Amino acid sequence: MREGLLQKLKRVRAKDIGHIFLFLAALIPALLYKRRRPHLWLVCENENEARDNGYWFFKYLREKQPQEDAIYAIKGCSGEYNKVASLGATVEYGSYKHWIYYLMAEVNIGSQKYGKPNAAVCYLLEVILSWPKNTRVFLQHGVTKDDLPFLHYDQTKMSLFCCAAKPEYEFVRDTFGYPEGAVQYVGLCRFDSLYSCEADKELVLIVPTWRMWLERKIGQEGEKEFLSSEYYWNWNGFINSDELHELLRIHGKRAVFCLHRNMEKYERYMSTKHENVQVLGWQEADITGLIHSAGTLITDFSSVYMDFAYMKKPVVYFQFDKEAFRAGHLPEGYFEYERDGFGPVCEDKDSLIRAMEEVFRNECRMSEEYAKRVDRFYTLHDDKNCERTYEAINALINRNRGKRVC
Numbered sequence: 001m002r003e004g005l006l007q008k009l010k011r012v013r014a015k016d017i018g019h020i021f022l023f024l025a026a027l028i029p030a031l032l033y034k035r036r037r038p039h040l041w042l043v044c045e046n047e048n049e050a051r052d053n054g055y056w057f058f059k060y061l062r063e064k065q066p067q068e069d070a071i072y073a074i075k076g077c078s079g080e081y082n083k084v085a086s087l088g089a090t091v092e093y094g095s096y097k098h099w100i101y102y103l104m105a106e107v108n109i110g111s112q113k114y115g116k117p118n119a120a121v122c123y124l125l126e127v128i129l130s131w132p133k134n135t136r137v138f139l140q141h142g143v144t145k146d147d148l149p150f151l152h153y154d155q156t157k158m159s160l161f162c163c164a165a166k167p168e169y170e171f172v173r174d175t176f177g178y179p180e181g182a183v184q185y186v187g188l189c190r191f192d193s194l195y196s197c198e199a200d201k202e203l204v205l206i207v208p209t210w211r212m213w214l215e216r217k218i219g220q221e222g223e224k225e226f227l228s229s230e231y232y233w234n235w236n237g238f239i240n241s242d243e244l245h246e247l248l249r250i251h252g253k254r255a256v257f258c259l260h261r262n263m264e265k266y267e268r269y270m271s272t273k274h275e276n277v278q279v280l281g282w283q284e285a286d287i288t289g290l291i292h293s294a295g296t297l298i299t300d301f302s303s304v305y306m307d308f309a310y311m312k313k314p315v316v317y318f319q320f321d322k323e324a325f326r327a328g329h330l331p332e333g334y335f336e337y338e339r340d341g342f343g344p345v346c347e348d349k350d351s352l353i354r355a356m357e358e359v360f361r362n363e364c365r366m367s368e369e370y371a372k373r374v375d376r377f378y379t380l381h382d383d384k385n386c387e388r389t390y391e392a393i394n395a396l397i398n399r400n401r402g403k404r405v406c
Helices: 005-010 014-034 053-064 081-085 096-104 119-128 166-175 189-194 219-227 230-239 242-251 261-269 287-293 304-310 322-328 349-361 368-377 385-405
Strands: 040-044 069-074 090-092 107-110 135-138 160-163 183-185 200-206 254-258 277-280 294-299 315-318
Touching (some): 014 119, 053 069, 053 081, 053 107, 053 189, 069 081, 069 096, 081 090, 090 096, 160 166, 160 385, 189 304, 189 385, 200 287, 219 230, 219 261, 230 254, 230 261, 230 349, 242 254, 242 277, 254 287, 287 294, 287 304, 294 304, 304 368, 315 349
Parallel strands (some): 040 069, 135 160, 160 183, 200 254, 254 277, 294 315
């Protein structure tokens, strides 16, 4: 839901204040260093991650466009640091040096809106002050399917908004208020990695998304509300149900359950008594690998199903709190699950078990009805997503350079 400036200010923390001083200290060094490296591309995701569109685009740059001066921002203590460092130069996420690179970069590229040295300070600079005057590229974390007020142009001032599907592109272009040409249909960079995947039909991936009203609660009050929520009772009840255990046993399946990163603080409350269901934390789980390898996906509203659909693997939706989700988390956009979804929509555990059983009986193949929906949704379906993104960024840079010359 859309937040006002006052609500954002209430969430400012002491470390955000500290970053104001880092920003001020980086101003002059950035100005001087920019003369030596005028065309720097700074790429990032979340502070500890190299698994999303940012990583795949950085990988493409280092392997296919090595002439570009590119740096990836990530915490050195991240379990994924070595993976990205083996490709090229990195900078410590949130450090003084990160601020220098952020201020001097010709292009700032990220898969997360808040993939910056500090979200609060960068919001003030970019959205309130419309500075620095560089090219800011939003690769996206997932396919936009709902109306996301925090991604409207007046809340991001992004120069380029990359879309993965034709209906998504048309919706964002017409609804989010971006200048002409800023929204482009180029595909998600990580989709390039989906062509060499072989599905393990014995593996069921269970990945619900988060709930804004639960994530923002803190301390004992937050824990109490989480434990009494529909979210907890339905998901924890499902992964502990005898019906799920028996279904998996009969069909020789195993399941992995993983909460969204924004719900990490509640992970300790999610456990299971069944040996064929494994519960993993977000940092512990190789989400990219699980998406690539799993044969079936169970989710609620998470855009993870967009990757699954791209590979034409079966999806089942478990939407027990649809009205509450729309009222307290995200308003509905162009995507209607019953009409546009890539699998059956279930509102209770019993119908979910029946839908899963049907998928298993069909040998974990996506039905023809849903496969046709995929074809209509992804009119671009190839391994050129990084290439198109690179070309779109270069075209934008060249236009901006021309304006500065004039």
